Amino acid sequence: MRTPQVFLLPDKPVESLDAYIAGGGGEALKQALTMPREQIIAEVKKSGLRGRGGAGFPTGLKWAGVAHDPCPTKYLVCNGSEGEPGSFKDHMLMRKNPYQLLEGIAIGAYAIQAKKAFLGIKASSQKEVRAVRRAIAEMLEGNVLGPTPIELVLGPEDYLFGEEKALLEVIEGRDPMPREADNPPYVDGLFVTDPTEPNPTVVNNVETLSNIPHIVQRGAGWFRTIGTPDSPGTMIFTVCEDVRRPGVYELPMGTSLRTLVYDYAGGPPAGQQFKGFLSGVANRVVLPSRLDTPLNFNSLHAIGSGLGSGGFIAYDNTACMVRVAHMFATFLWLESCNQCSSCKVGTNQSMTYLEKLMEGRRDGTDIDFVIEGAMMAPHGNRCYLPVEHSLSCPSIVGSFSGEFIAHYGRGCQDCRSLVLPKIHDFDEDKHTFTYSPGRITP
Numbered sequence: 001m002r003t004p005q006v007f008l009l010p011d012k013p014v015e016s017l018d019a020y021i022a023g024g025g026g027e028a029l030k031q032a033l034t035m036p037r038e039q040i041i042a043e044v045k046k047s048g049l050r051g052r053g054g055a056g057f058p059t060g061l062k063w064a065g066v067a068h069d070p071c072p073t074k075y076l077v078c079n080g081s082e083g084e085p086g087s088f089k090d091h092m093l094m095r096k097n098p099y100q101l102l103e104g105i106a107i108g109a110y111a112i113q114a115k116k117a118f119l120g121i122k123a124s125s126q127k128e129v130r131a132v133r134r135a136i137a138e139m140l141e142g143n144v145l146g147p148t149p150i151e152l153v154l155g156p157e158d159y160l161f162g163e164e165k166a167l168l169e170v171i172e173g174r175d176p177m178p179r180e181a182d183n184p185p186y187v188d189g190l191f192v193t194d195p196t197e198p199n200p201t202v203v204n205n206v207e208t209l210s211n212i213p214h215i216v217q218r219g220a221g222w223f224r225t226i227g228t229p230d231s232p233g234t235m236i237f238t239v240c241e242d243v244r245r246p247g248v249y250e251l252p253m254g255t256s257l258r259t260l261v262y263d264y265a266g267g268p269p270a271g272q273q274f275k276g277f278l279s280g281v282a283n284r285v286v287l288p289s290r291l292d293t294p295l296n297f298n299s300l301h302a303i304g305s306g307l308g309s310g311g312f313i314a315y316d317n318t319a320c321m322v323r324v325a326h327m328f329a330t331f332l333w334l335e336s337c338n339q340c341s342s343c344k345v346g347t348n349q350s351m352t353y354l355e356k357l358m359e360g361r362r363d364g365t366d367i368d369f370v371i372e373g374a375m376m377a378p379h380g381n382r383c384y385l386p387v388e389h390s391l392s393c394p395s396i397v398g399s400f401s402g403e404f405i406a407h408y409g410r411g412c413q414d415c416r417s418l419v420l421p422k423i424h425d426f427d428e429d430k431h432t433f434t435y436s437p438g439r440i441t442p
Ligand SMILES: Cc1cc2nc3c(=O)[nH]c(=O)nc-3n(C[C@H](O)[C@H](O)[C@H](O)COP(=O)(O)O)c2cc1C
Pocket: 050, 051, 052, 053, 054, 055, 056, 057, 059, 079, 080, 081, 082, 083, 084, 159, 160, 161, 162, 163, 164, 165, 203, 204, 205, 206, 208, 209, 383, 384, 385
């Protein structure tokens, strides 16, 4: 099932530059190169495009901030790491249409007058790396990649590779440890040697930049005819775990969660009911009573959760929410870099006491320690990772308190085992995801 308003994710992969150009690709960059840079940025601002990497930050505003900075050296970075559990849309975009992404990067780099652009992808994302490498070679040969050099940077498996300050570290040749900087990359960017020359750097997600050629070519007015006033355009949603048709679905913003998980993802397995949905590991749980919420940034925020990167992990009534909370806490603790006490002590404390609950070793006071650990962020944390834990963990405990109480002194006796959906591959015909072999299978 496809709605007529979608335009980012093709049914079949675009196999060659010739095929891309035959379908109208490349025209947006040609057009952009004849436009004043300010006009491109103004069009992106007018379109209302908001970042698809998690926070929904207005893209035009980020570009304008960097473009107007007096520092003469600027960079653009495309974040293709996609390590969020339950999300696979950037992988699909890179596999199915790397040309569209590269055209978006080229337009963005030109608009902000970047000295150079970088695209960071995990080295293990082999299909995506192959597709992007081939597209770069073809586009360079066809002279349709614009004037800014674009470098592909292959990065590590770490979740933190996607955190923007850690991503800059990787591009500079170091480990993905978020740098101690009060400011985001659009203020303090790449390769800074002199604090008076902060090299402001735009970091944008793959899906965000894939929208750019369409906005430039068809205009902000067209873009705003799709989606909602606060979240124009489409979003590519991933749905995994307890649904009949796991998959990656592009839908206009504002489509309800019910439509996504029932009409597209097929509803819960036969005989079961939904229990909760998590948009990655970074937001509060969404309960089935909220199924009619429109999927746009403000509506998800209004119900106390967030859209994240559009990946929804669905759990039905057979899933143990103590295990879910423990699995998420374990992931966030293992993936933290141990530089700050909010992760080293806080997330660790939640994880330890959740484990005791699962084992039935302790009692109700443990819940207080779980929450206390989660609430150590945001205090003294260099990055947002433990804030994710402070949102997801207490919300799971609070929404399913009866289940947590039932585990006191008893533990998980016949609870089904769970695997964290760190997605590595997707079979579109069979509608099945393959998960990365993980360390987290409580
Ligand atoms: C722990 C952590 C992991 C992240 N992983 C990703 C990621 O894989 N891809 C991504 O685009 N953004 C990720 N982000 C968000 C980025 O830091 C950044 O906000 C985003 O790339 C900006 O792009 P946008 O404005 O186009 O959304 C992550 C953030 C955190 C805190």
